[in-house]
Amino acid sequence: MTEQPTAVLMLSLGGTIAMTGGAGGVVPTLTAEDLIAAVPGAADTGIDVQVQTFCQLPSASLRLDDLTALAALIAERTTTGDVDGVVITQGTDTIEETAYLLDLLHGGDAPIVVTGAMRNPTQAGADGPANVLAAIHTAASPTARGLGALVVFADEIHAARYVRKTHSTSGGTFRSPNAGPLGRVVEGAVRLLAYPPHRLTVPLAAVTRTPRVGLHTVTVGDDGALLAGAENLDGLVVAGFGVGHVPQLLINQLTALAATIPVVLTSRIGAGPVLEATYAFPGSESDLRQRGLIGAGFLDSYKARILLHTLLAAGADHDIIAAGFAAAGGTGEPAHWPWAQHP
Template identity: 80%
Template structure:
C-alpha cells in the first residue's frame, strides 16, 4: 500500500510576492494562490501534495488583527480535521515579523505553519517569490519542523517567529534573528535544523473575549511626552525605551500614572538584547520604571511585545498573568509559569 503523500495547504494573503503592474504607476497585489503556485519550479519533484486558497489580496501594511485571527481559525480547522500536514502562508514582508508571531501564539497544533513572501515582485528580474515558496513548502512538509509552531522562511533560512525581524527595507536578506540567529537552512532541498526554538507558548483561541487597542510608543531624545496623551484611549501600551529600557525623567510620572490604569510594557528600541531589571537606578531607569508598575519585555522587541500584549488582553489576562507571560516569552523568567498549558515542553534552544 502506497504511503500517503504529505499534504500542504498554501494560503495567500497578497503582498509583494503576489503583485503585478497596476493601472497607475507601481505594482499591486493581484495574483491568486493558484497563480503563485504555478510559478514555482521543481514543485513536482518534492512529492508534496499542495492545496491552495486565496485568503486575502492585500499589501502587508493593510492586514488587520481580524484577518489574522480568522486565518488562525482556518489553519486550526484544516490541520485538525482536514487532513493537512502543514501550512504555508504567503504575504507582504512589511508585517511578517508581527503576523508570524501572532500566528505562533494562536497555533496550538503540531503541524508546521511557515510564513514567507518576497522582496522582489514578479515583474522584475530576480524575483525571489517562487524560490521562497518552494523552500517554505519543503519546510512545512518536513517531519523535523513538526511541533515548532510558526516559522518564517525566506532566502533558504528558517527563523523562529518569535525571534525574526525585518532589518532592511529592500535587501533580499532582510530577515534576521538578532538574538539567536536562524534555526536552520534549506540545503539542496532538505531542511537542516541547527537549533530548536524556546518553549512553545500559545494562547488558546477560545479564551479570546475582546478586541483590545494596544499602542506602541517609541521614546526619543528630548521627549516631552506630548504624544502620550493619546494613550488614554488604549487598553495597553508598549514603550520602546532607550538602550536597556530607559526614558527621560520627564516621562516617568506620566508612564507611572498610565501603569495604574492599563498594562504598560517596557521594551528596548534597539531591536536586540534584553530590557534589564536592576542595573541602573536613576529616575527613568529600567529598575525605576519597573518599580512603578511597568512590565519588562525581556528579549522581546517592541513589535513582538505589542503582539503578545494584544493577545494576552484579548484573552482577558490579568496583571499577574501578563507579568508571568512576559517573563516567560521574554526569556527572563520561568517558562513553566506561562498562564496556559503549553502544547509541548521543549528545552530552551537545543543546538544540533
Template identity: 75%
Template sequence: MAEKPASVLMLSLGGTIAMTTGNGAGGAVPTLTAEELIAAVPGLADTGISVEVQAFRQLPGASLGFDDLTELATLICDSTASGAVDGVVISQDTDTIEETAYLLDLLHRGSAPIVVTGAMRNPTLAGADGPANILAAICTAASRTSHGLGALVVFADEIHAAQAVRKTHSTSGATFQSPNTGPLGHVVEGMPRLLSRPPHRLTVPLKMVTRAARVGLYTATLGDDGTLLAGAADLDGLVVAGFGVGHVPQRLVEKLATLAARIPLVLTSRTGAGPVLKSTYAFPGSEGDLQQRGPIGAGFLDPYKARILLHTLLAAGADRATIVAAFAAAGGTGDAVRWPWPILDPQPEMLHA
C-alpha cells in the same frame, strides 16, 4: 504500501510576492492569485508534495488587521485538526511578516507547522525571489522535521522562529534575521536542516481570544517631552520602546507611572536586540526606576513582538497578574513555568516513538 505524499495547504494574503505592474496604477499592486503563485514555482512538481491553494486575502501587509489574522488562525486550526494536511504555508507581504508569524505562533496549538514567507522583489523584476521562497516554505511545511515548531518564517533558505525573527532592511533579500538567536536552520537541497530547536512553545487558547483590544506602541526619543502620550489613557495597553536596556527621558517618568497604574504598560528596548534589564541602573528614567513604578519588562521581546503578545493577552481577557507572568515566560528572562497556559513540547512526534 506506498507512503502517502505530504500535503500542504497554502494560503495567500497578497503582498509583494503577488504583485504585478501595468494596470495603470503606476506601481506594483497585489493581483496574482494563489494558483498563479504556485504555477510560477519551478521544481515544485518534482517534490511530490500535494499542495492545495486558497486565496485568503489580497492585501498589502500594512492593511492586514487582528481580525484578519484571528480568522486566519481559526481557518488553520480547522484545516489541520484532522491531520489531513502536514503543514500550512502563508504567503504575504513582508512588511508585517514578523508580526503575523508571532501572532499565529501564539494562537496555534497543533503540531503541523505554519510557514510564513513572501518576497522582496515582485515577479516583474529581475531576480524575483518569490518562487524560491515559496518552494522552500512548502518543503519546510511538508517535512516531519518541522512538526511541533509552531509558526516559522522561511526566507532566502533560512528558517527562523516566529518569536525571534525581524525584518531588518527595507530592500535587501536577506532582510529577515533573528538578532538574539540566529536562524533555527536552513533549507538545503529542498530539505529543512535544523541546527537548534526552541526549548518550548507558549500559546494562548484561540477560543479565549474574543475581546477587542487597543494596544499602542510609543518610542522614546531624544528630548522627548511626552506630548504624544496624551491619548494613551484611552488605550487598553501600551508598549514603550525605551533607549538601550529600557531607559526613558526623566520627564516621562511620572506620565508613564500614571499610565501604568491604569493600563498594562510594557517596557521594551527600541534597539531590537538584547533584553530590557531590571536593576542594573537606578537613576530617574532608568529601567530599575521604571519597573518599580508599574511597567512590565518584556525581556528579549522586541517592541513589535511585545505589542502582539500584549494584544493577544488582553483579547483573551488576561488580568495584570497573568500578563506579568506571561511576559516573564515569553521574554526569556523568567521561568517558563510561569506561562499561564499549558506549555507545548516543540519536538516532532517521531522523536517520541
C-alpha cells in the same frame, strides 16, 4: 498499500510576492493558484499542495482580526488531519508580527511557514518562487513539526518569536538578532542546527475581544505629548532607550498610565534584553519597574505589542500579563506561562 503524499495548504494574503504592474506601480493581484504555478519544480516534490487565496492585500493593511480569522482557519484544517503543514504568503512589511501572532495562537504540531518576496514578479531576480518552494519543503517536513510558526526566506529558517525584518530592500532582510536562524533548507531538505527551548501558546478559544494596544518609541527630548490619550488604550508598549530608559519628563505620565492599563517596557534597539536592576536613576529600568511597568525581556517592541494584544484578547489581568512576559521574554520560567505550555 501506497502511502499518501504529504499535504500542504498554501494560503495567499497578497503582498509583494503577489503583485503585478498597475497604474504608477505594482499592486497585489496574483492568486494562490498563480503563485504556485510560477514555482519551478513544485510539481516534482511529491507534495500535495492545496491552494487558497485568503485575501489580496498589501501587508500594511492586514488587521489583527484578519490574522485571528486566519489562525482559526489553520486550526480547522490542521486538526482534521486534512493537511500536514501550512504555508502563508504575504507582504514582508509585517511578517515578523503576523508570524508571531500565528505562533501564539497555534497549539498544534503542524508547521506554519510564513514567506514572501522582496522583489515582485515583474523584476529581474524575483525571489518569490524560490521562497515558496523552500517554505513548502519546510511545511511538509516531519523535522519542522512542533516548532510552531516559522519564517522561511532565502533558504533560512527562523523562529517566529525571534525573527525581524532588518533591511528595507535586501533579499536577506530577515534575521534573528538574539538567536540566529534555526537552520536552512538544503536540496529540498530541512536541516536544523538549533531548536527553540519551548513553545508558549494561547488557546484560540480564549481570544474573545480585540483590544487596542499602542506603541510609543521614545526619542531625545521626548516631552510626552504623543502619549496624550494613551489612557484610552487597553495597553501600551514603550520602546525605551538602550536597556529600558526613558526621559525624566515621561515618568509621571507612565506612572499614571501603569496604574490603569498594562504598560510594557522594551528597548527600541531590537536586540538584547531590557534589564531589571542595573541602573537606578529616575527613568531607568529599575525605576520604571518599581512604578508598575512590565519588562519585556528579550522581546522587541513589535513582538511585545503582539504578545500584549494576545494576552489582553484572552482576558488576562495585570498579574497574568506580567507572568506571560516573564516566560516569553526569557526572564522567567516557562512553567509560569498562564496556560499549559506546548509539550
